[in-house]
Amino acid sequence: MLGRFRYGYVAPAVLLVAGLLYAPFVWTAYLSFTRYDGLESPAWIGLDNFVKLFDDAALLTSTRNTLIWVVGTMVLPVGLGLLVAVLSYDIKGGAWFRVPFMLPYALSGAGLAMVWSPILSHDGVANRLLGVDTAFLQDSPYNTLAMLLVWTWQQLGVNTLLFVVGLQSIPKEPIEAARLDGASGWRLFRHVIWPLMRPLTAVVVGLALVAGLKTFDIVWVLTQGGPGRNSETLAVTMYKETFVSSDYGYGSAVAVMLTVVTGLASYLYLKRQVTAT
Secondary structure, three states: OOOOOOHHHHHHHHHHHHHHHHHHHHHHHHHEEEEOOOOOOOEEOHHHHHHHHHHOOHHHHHHHHHHHHHHHHHHHHEEEEEHHHHHHHHOOOHOOOOOOOOHHHHHHHHHHHHHHHHHHOOOOOOHHOOOOOOOOOOOOOHHHHHHHHHHHHHHHHHHHHHHHHHHHOOOOHHHHHHHHOOOOOHHHHHHHHHOOHHHHHHHHHHHHHHHHHHOHHHHHHOOOOOOOOOOOOOOHHHHHHHHHHOOOHHHHHHHHHHHHHHHHHHHHHHHHHHHHH
């Protein structure tokens, strides 16, 4: 009896996922082959929107900035999170030491940007403390790097927590055996602890990869992709083309490209990790 109705049990979940995820993507993919302003009926234009992608200077800039975000999110929040986790793991009161790093994660991306906007403005706190006269949110690529540091400030805590969980899951026996053989410090971490944490590290880096590719809220609140369009990411370009310029067809083409790039990058990364293990 249970086997007869098994499809009925999973049908609500399948329909929910199909309605909220797959159906919108199919509709967006269809719009990417049309000219559509959101008011009149979509007009089929074939591959014109995708051809336009390769001639769009703003898209090249947003692609460059997105790559900076991807590399930055995989190096700074992940690398510093691992460092804080390792340094605070075995010390007394290490949990309290990690609390300040966790607090920024409670803020949304938009809220985080509102906190940092007066700090990074031309006459803001950062310039006064550093004694410089740098337009952190105006000059490229300083604006992208500055926003990446803001993102690091938010994401550092959760990455630290994930790595602490990974450290707690490591069996004690290999570490004790390595210490008996004279391994300590960097040698112990590199040859014993780090290999044992590899599965978790693959997950953390994979999450950072996807987050870097779809960066939107911090960029939109701090610079809206400007000045001009020199700090746009692909997600910001997609939003501007769709909802600001009302070019739903071209915006959908950018969305499809971003989806394909994110899916392909995630697949290649996960395949490499699975092959390596």
